[in-house]
Amino acid sequence: MAQGIWISPFDFRPIDRGPGTLFEEIATRDRSPDFFSLAMSLPDPDPVLRKLGKDIKVYKELLSDSRVGPCVESRKAAVIALEWDVARGNAPAAVTKFVRQCLARLKVGDIIREILNAPLFGMQPLEVVWRRDGTATMPDRVVGKPVDWFVFAPEDNSLRLRTKTNLVQGEALPEKKILLPRYNATYENPYGERVLSRCFWPVTFKKGGLKFWLRFIEKFGSPWIIGKHSPNASKTDVDELAEKLERAIQDAVFVIPEDSSAEIIEAAGKSGSSALYRDLKESCDTDIAICILGQNLSTNVKSGSLAAAEVQERVRGEIKDGDKKIVVQTMGSLIDWICELNYGPVERPIFELYEEEDVDQKLATRDKTLSDTGQVKFTKRYFAKAYGLEEEDFEVVAGTPVPGGEATPTEFSQAPGATASPTGDPMDALAAVLTPEQLQGIAGKLLAPVLDLVESAASVEDIAERLHGVYPDMDDSTFEDLLMRAIFVASVWGRLSAQAEGKEAGV
Numbered sequence: 001m002a003q004g005i006w007i008s009p010f011d012f013r014p015i016d017r018g019p020g021t022l023f024e025e026i027a028t029r030d031r032s033p034d035f036f037s038l039a040m041s042l043p044d045p046d047p048v049l050r051k052l053g054k055d056i057k058v059y060k061e062l063l064s065d066s067r068v069g070p071c072v073e074s075r076k077a078a079v080i081a082l083e084w085d086v087a088r089g090n091a092p093a094a095v096t097k098f099v100r101q102c103l104a105r106l107k108v109g110d111i112i113r114e115i116l117n118a119p120l121f122g123m124q125p126l127e128v129v130w131r132r133d134g135t136a137t138m139p140d141r142v143v144g145k146p147v148d149w150f151v152f153a154p155e156d157n158s159l160r161l162r163t164k165t166n167l168v169q170g171e172a173l174p175e176k177k178i179l180l181p182r183y184n185a186t187y188e189n190p191y192g193e194r195v196l197s198r199c200f201w202p203v204t205f206k207k208g209g210l211k212f213w214l215r216f217i218e219k220f221g222s223p224w225i226i227g228k229h230s231p232n233a234s235k236t237d238v239d240e241l242a243e244k245l246e247r248a249i250q251d252a253v254f255v256i257p258e259d260s261s262a263e264i265i266e267a268a269g270k271s272g273s274s275a276l277y278r279d280l281k282e283s284c285d286t287d288i289a290i291c292i293l294g295q296n297l298s299t300n301v302k303s304g305s306l307a308a309a310e311v312q313e314r315v316r317g318e319i320k321d322g323d324k325k326i327v328v329q330t331m332g333s334l335i336d337w338i339c340e341l342n343y344g345p346v347e348r349p350i351f352e353l354y355e356e357e358d359v360d361q362k363l364a365t366r367d368k369t370l371s372d373t374g375q376v377k378f379t380k381r382y383f384a385k386a387y388g389l390e391e392e393d394f395e396v397v398a399g400t401p402v403p404g405g406e407a408t409p410t411e412f413s414q415a416p417g418a419t420a421s422p423t424g425d426p427m428d429a430l431a432a433v434l435t436p437e438q439l440q441g442i443a444g445k446l447l448a449p450v451l452d453l454v455e456s457a458a459s460v461e462d463i464a465e466r467l468h469g470v471y472p473d474m475d476d477s478t479f480e481d482l483l484m485r486a487i488f489v490a491s492v493w494g495r496l497s498a499q500a501e502g503k504e505a506g507v
Contacts, residue, residue, distance in 0.1 A: 002215065002268050041151035041160065041169050045189050047124075048200050056121060056148050059196040065203050067285045068196070071292040076116045078320040082353040084108055086335070091349040096338060099349050102138050102338055108331075114144035115327050118181040121147045122192030125159070126179040128334065130341075137341040150178075157190045176337045181330040186466070198291040206284035213277035266477060292303050294319045 002221040004014035029042075042370040049055065062068050075380065124144055131140035151160050151170045157178055160170030184193040185413040227245045229238055295312030322397040331351040339348050363386060380395075 018068065041162075042154045042157070042190065045193050046194060046197055056194075059121060059194060059200070062199055062203050064195050065199075065206075065288070066207075067288045068203060068292070070201075071289050072120060075119075075292055075319070075323070076113060078316070079116060079323050080109065080112055082324065083356045084112075084331075085352050085354070087350045087352050089350045091347040095343055095346055096349040098136070098342065099335055103331075104140060106142060107466065111142050111331075113325050114142075115181045115330050116323060117144065117303055118192065118326055119183040119195050119323060121196065122194040123147060123150075123180060123182040123185065125150050126330075127178060128179060128337070130176075137338075139338065142334070145178075147337070152190045157187065176341070179330050179333055181326050183326065195292055199288050202284040202287040202291070206281055209277050209280040209284070213281070227420055328353060367491050 004012055006012050044056075048054075049058065049455045052058065063072060086096060086100045104355070111126070114126055116122060124145050124147065126142050128139050129141040129143065130137055132138075149162050151162055151168075152158065153160055153170075159173055159178060161173055162168075162170045182190075182192040183195075185191070229241055233241075286296050294315040328351055332348075335348055337349055339346055367378065367386075371378065
């Protein structure tokens with residue numbers, strides 16, 4: 001229905017609101033004065049390629065450079081070294097299990113390496129080849145394809161495949177077929193930014209400098225041998241002298257007529273000129289490393305402040321996090337496709353990349369020592385927090401015997417005839433089971449050597465020095481464990497004594 005206003009019952013004036021509304025896109029390429037298209041594909045706006053009139057294959061050649069190649073591998077290795085997993089999140093357990101099975105059959109490491117080409121070339125299309133397994137649809141292969149095989153449609157920035165029959169416009173692609181990780185892609189430049197584009201001129205200048213440097217070394221790196229002949233020498237004599245001088249460069253021995261002479265002239269003062277070529281090469285290598293890694297210290301270690309090193313390492317860490325997000329988003333799209341094809345609208349599990357942390361040995365030793373005493377029982381929440389575990393990945397087993405055959409307080413509290421402690425304290429439960437005579441026998445055997453040492457020692461320092469004499473074959477961890485057990489027994493003994501005194505007093 002046309003929009004307008006009624007001036008009178010018989011006079012309707014339509015209102016022209018101009019092109020588009022709030023719900024329509026009006027800034028499009030077909031209306032832009034800067035874009036002209038003859039039903040062709042969207043041109044690549046890369047400034048280097050446009051200036052050279054070449055395609056992206058130019059950037060592939062850069063990977064053979066002695067600085068570009070190692071920097072690229074270093075950048076990829078920072079992400080490839082991470083561990084990957086599929087976190088359940090809010091997804092059903094069956095869906096998470098199925099997704100893990102699908103990814104386990106793929107070469108996820110190779111897929112991640114392909115995805116990491118996106119920052120280098122702006123984008124990296126990956127074709128997903130599906131297969132049927134009974135009633136399930138699963139990805140059989142995920143293969144990276146050449147970037148120059150694909151273009152974008154100017155109408156909606158949709159990806160299209162260039163073929164022999166449609167080389168310019170390309171053909172439309174089916175859904176859930178091509179994964180497309182991109183690096184800093186925009187509406188204006190759907191091809192993405194290319195890190196290798198920033199490296200092109202440094203590599204070009206370096207190659208040109210090396211070419212002239214080699215000529216310079218060839219010209220001035222070796223001394224010149226100058227031969228002098230008499231003015232009346234014939235051409236044959238001149239050629240013969242030149243031949244002898246040429247052989248002298250290799251053999252350093254030559255014979256000339258008496259009226260001829262030869263001298264060696266060094267290229268003095270040329271070392272400074274040679275340094276210019278070296279500085280050019282180092283400057284280009286530095287620029288390449290900064291373009292790819294965001295810093296230069298890891299590839300060209302020189303003296304510098306610790307603060308500068310920390311800043312550059314932080315910058316490289318930020319680049320790694322950005323690359324990691326590209327991988328997570330791409331693999332997340334693959335997981336979405338798997339779920340849509342097999343389960344429809346359902347909560348998706350999450351693809352994760354993480355660093356495998358080393359277990360804190362000091363913390364683990366402390367927890368084991370406390371656990372072995374039988375006094376401490378750690379919860380699942382503590383293990384998940386202290387060791388970075390997921391609570392559903394493990395179970396805490398109650399009533400584990402203490403090494404050495406002694407029963408834990410939990411076992412004592414569950415013994416026949418035992419009464420539960422109203423306080424829930426394992427030492428109270430143990431005191432309710434053991435008789436004073438039993439506890440006296442345990443404490444006497446355990447603490448007798450220590451009590452004798454305490455009685456004969458002159459000071460606390462003397463006790464510390466003589467402890468290893470009482471237990472010469474006991475290492476520090478064993479002694480620490482024994483001491484903790486002794487403290488535990490002494491604590492229970494004190495409570496038993498207090499209970500016995502209370503009964504005698506009629507309390």
